[in-house]
Amino acid sequence: MNKEMSLLFRAIPLMMGAICLAYGLYIWNRGPTPDNVVSGHVVTFLTAICIALFSTAATIIRQLTDTYGPGYRAALPVLGYAAGIIAVICGLTFVARIPHADGFVAGHVVFGIGLITCCVATVAASSTKFVLIPRNSKAAPDTKPDNAFNEGTATILLAVPIICTVVGLAWGFALLTKQHSGSEYMVAGHVLVGLSLVCGSLIALVASVLRQIQNTYGDREHRSWPLLVAVLGGINILWGLAVLVSGDDPARLAPGWVLIGLGIVCWSILSKVLLLALVWRRSFPLADRIPLIPVMTALSCLFIAGFLFEAGLDEPAYYVPARIMVGLGAVCFTLFSIVSILESGTSGGD
Structure with a gap:
């Protein structure tokens, strides 16, 4: 990887984070309406995910460039x-x-974003020995590599996204059991569950990175980890559609569309898990096309946001999901940077 490309791939997460921060603060400061409070807080704190993705990008790039x-x-x-x-x-x-209800919803969603950020940071921590992956890919199976993580460290790293997923799901379903108490419980519960499924997708990514670094990545894992992420993304999207058609209450629109957006984010993560699986001990000529997946998912979020902005002219309940979808598009595009770095690093070892 040359210097110019390494700078670009590190700049993309920072630029997307700056966009989320600036756009979120702009919405936040437009006035203390419930819609501004929720969407402003959420979009602003999506910056945290971009920061963690920058950490991951810089961790891998500096290994590839010997810095x-x-x-x-x-x-x-x-x-x-x-x-x-x-x-x-x-x-x-x-x-x-x-x-107020808006603070209740915003707080739970920001909490879920924090869980995702901790999972992404664990990807960065797991990638501190990334250079072992292309080496192990050419080594004999189950050969213990030098300088790999010890079992205790690997277990702790994998435990982080698992704990985040369990905590988020437990809290989200607990909120859903109280949705008769107010729409804020329904909105916060659905979205927190969706955020937790993104954490679940990151379990697959952390596990893939760790097991390839440890040289214990098995044949069945070529299919199982990508399948897990694909299924979790599909659950989010189908759940979102189910919420949208569940009734006539406008309050269902925000969680429904945000769940769909979170499913798209899961499929962006799929590109990383899939790339690691496809190039492990095998040749995959189309590996350099996989970074197009997060580009397409980012465009999907932005196109959906465009439609929601138009729908918001007639129905104010589209205000929040339209703006959050823009932030999710920025997160997806940040993942393009990470997948491109992975492709460069893994192909360099072939």
Whole structure:
């Protein structure tokens, strides 16, 4: 990877994060209406995911360009985890201190974004030994590589996205059991479950990276991990469609469309998991086309946002999902950077 491309792939997450931050703050400061509070908070904190993705991008690129020192090994994952922890704390604070339904919804969604950010930061932490992947791909199966993670470290890293997924699902379903108490429980519950399924997709990514670094990636995992992510994305999309057709209450529109957007994000993550599977100990001539997947998912989010903006002229309930979908499009495009880096790193080892 040349210097110019390495700079570009590191700049993309930062640019998308800046867009989410600027757009979110713009919405946030337009006025204290419920729609502005929810969409402003959510879009602003999508910046945290972009920061964690930058940590991942920089971690891998610096290894590929031989500029990865001990300071970066510690600082980059810490940056991602810091963004995630801040989002989690802010989400809990919003739930506790904003005494309205909009604060309740925004707080739970920001909390879920924080969980995703912690999972992405774990991808960065798992990738600190990324250069072992192309080497192991050419080595004999089950050969213990030098400098791989010890079993305890690998277990802890894999446990992070699993815990985030379980916590998010448990809290989301708990909210759904109380949806008769108000629409805010229904909205927050559905979206938090959807965010947790994104965390579930990141389990597959962390596991794929770890097991290839440990050289324990088996034949069945070529199919099982990509299938898991594809199924979770499909569940989000089908769940969103089910919510949209579940009745006439306008409150269903925001969670329905956001769930669809989160399903699209899962399929963006699929591109990374799929690439790792397809090039492991085999040749895949179309590997350099896989980065087109997050480009298509980003465009899908933006096209959907365009339709929702138009629909919002007649139905105000489309206001929130239209703006959140723009932020999700930025996250998907950030994943294009990560997949392109993975493609460069794995093909370099062939």
